[in-house]
Amino acid sequence: MILNTFEWTIAKRYMLPGRGEAFIALVAGISLAAVMLGVAALVIVMSVMNGFRAELLDKIVGLNGHAIIQAYGGRLDDWQDILKQVRATPGVTRASPLIEQPLLATFNGRVEAILVRGNTAEDIKRLEEKRVAGSFAALTPGSSNVAIGSRLAENLGARVGDTVTVVNPAGRSTPFGTVPRQIAYTVSAIFEIGVYDYDQAYVVMPIPDAQTLLLTGDTIGMIEVTTTNADTVNQTLAPLKQQLAGRAVVTDWMTINGSLFKALAVERVTMFVVLSIIVLVAVFNILSSLIMLVRAKTRDIAILRTMGATRRSLLKIFMTIGFVIGALGTMVGLGLGFVFLYFRQSVVHAVEWITGQNLWDPSIRFLTELPSRSDPVEIVVISVMALVLSFLATLYPAMKAASTDPVQVLRYE
Template identity: 70%
Template sequence: MILSPFEWTIAKRYMLPGRGEAVIALVASISIGVVMLSVAMLVIVMSVMNGFRAELLDKIVGLNGHAIIQAYGGRLENWEQVLEDVRKTPGVTSASPLVDQPLMVTFNGRVEGVLLRGNTPEDIAKFKPNVLMGDISSLQRGNDKVAIGSRLAMNLGARVGDVITLINPQGRSTPFGTMPRQVGYTVGAIFEIGVYDYDESYVVMPIPNAQTLLLTGNSIELIEVKTSDADRVGEILAPIAQKLQGQAVVTDWKTINAQLFEALQVERVAMFFALSIIVLVAAFNILSSLVMLVRSKTRDIAILRTMGATRKSLLKIFVTTGSVIGAVGTLAGLVLGFIVLLFRQPIVKGIELVTGQNLWDPSIRFLSELPAKTDPFEVLLICLMAMGLSFLATLYPAYRAAGTDPVQVLRYE
């Protein structure tokens, strides 16, 4: 829609109401503000929801892979052959054996439930970027070094160099019954993955050491699998699942965390719908401001008609006026949204400092920090929605202005 110099001059005049039109200017400013806040809220909320899902998926997959292969009964005896077959499967990028067993740990009279993870040296080395204290490379086959999560270390009061005791309830049989197996291990490293549940429960050691503690011989519990496409993991591992039928079960990340990710998806859709209503409210504000503008400018519109202004020109003028309000509000909302996302963590800390409330409790939110991931397609959709509703809100006032009859208006002038 291209405006002539005359039409653009009138449109600019109506975009900046004079002193005698303070109410119209106020309503127009409120319209811009509501559009700005609605767009900013949509961008912030959707980015945080996307970031939460992506960060959670990345951390969960980083520890448990895209899928796990678990034997019936919990022990995979011929795991070397199964591991070789899995690695040869097209689409599989890596596969690692894994010992995963819930145990108890005690230190200085404190007792906590933990999850023992026996990893290969390659997988243990991947913890290095997450190490807060100690040396992850000190975990070697045959020694007594382990790595523990930061929250677990805090709960136990343990530091690097302290000796913690792992308790295996399935110990050796004696004439007096089964005696739990208790073995002391030195804390060689403390790590923080960023997922509260993992940092609170994980104890990591080499696989042979875990097998010795658990008295399982050469067997393992799981094989961790990563694929080239997380969304196609079921399709990629279908041949392996069929081959291991009756011996082991293949479970992908979608099944393991189904309730969590389904809840996130439902909440994401619900938030988008709820916040979209605010954009609709902003569109009604634009409509009301334009209706007020048309009513106050009825005499001016009639004079313009008598001077030769066409209905089409008036239609273009008022559509442009309302659309510019929507465009300015949308642009301001994008700027505000990106600024808030950029400084989201300091903002959360500042609000916590002022209110004294813990807004981001890792024990509830799973992650240690507020994540964010902006999807360009979603941002474009939000902008199109805001601009589209703003445009639709201009049509009724514009048609009213274009339908003004100068004879009726100026009859008694």
């Protein structure tokens, strides 16, 4: 829809407020602001939802891998052979032995439930980027050094260099019964994964130390597996599941965290539909402002018709006016949305300071900060949706203007 000079001149004249048209200009401004806020709300909410899912997936998968292989009974006796099988499977990029066991930790009279993780030296080195204090270099087999999560350190009141005691209730049997096994470990490093549940529970140590603590000998608890694509892990490990049938269970991240990610997916779709209604309401504002403009300019339209303006020209003029309002609102809304996302954490802190409420409690939200990740495809869909709805809103007023009969209008002038 290309406008000639005459049509564009008339469209610009009607888009700018004139004498006695302040109310129409106000309604048009409200329409623009409504489209802007609707688009910004969609961009902000969808980006935060995408960021929440992506960050949660990255942190969970980054620590636990895409899948876990665990033997019946919790102990893999022939884990070296299974590890070779896993590493030889096409699509598997990394496989590491792992020991994970819930126990208790005490320090200065404080007791906390913990999750002891026995990792290889390579996996411990991968945690280096999550370190907030101390050093992982001291985590060597037999050193009695451990690394603990930042939240756990806060709960225990422990710092780097302190000695915490890990209690294993399944200790050695004695004539007086089973005596819990208690071993003291020096905190050599504190790390922060960014997932509250992990940071308040994990105690990381070398695999040999974990085997000594748990009295498991040379066995391990599980093997964590990372594949080339987290979304296709089920297909990648399908042959391995058949090979290990009856010996071990292969569980992927989708199964372990299925309910959480399904809930996020449903919430994401619901929020998109609900917030789209805001854009729809804004489009009705464009419709009403154009109807008012057409009624106010009925005499002008009749004069234009008598001067030779065609119905097609009038149709294009009023469609352009409404579409420009929608397009400007969409562009400003996109800008506002991206600015809000850039300063999102500052906005959260400001609202918390004003209201005195904790809006982002990591114990509830899993993550320690408000995440954001914009999907270009979704941004395009939001923009196109706003533009299409704005265009559709112009059809009725434009056709009404184009169908104006100059004879009937000017007869009574």
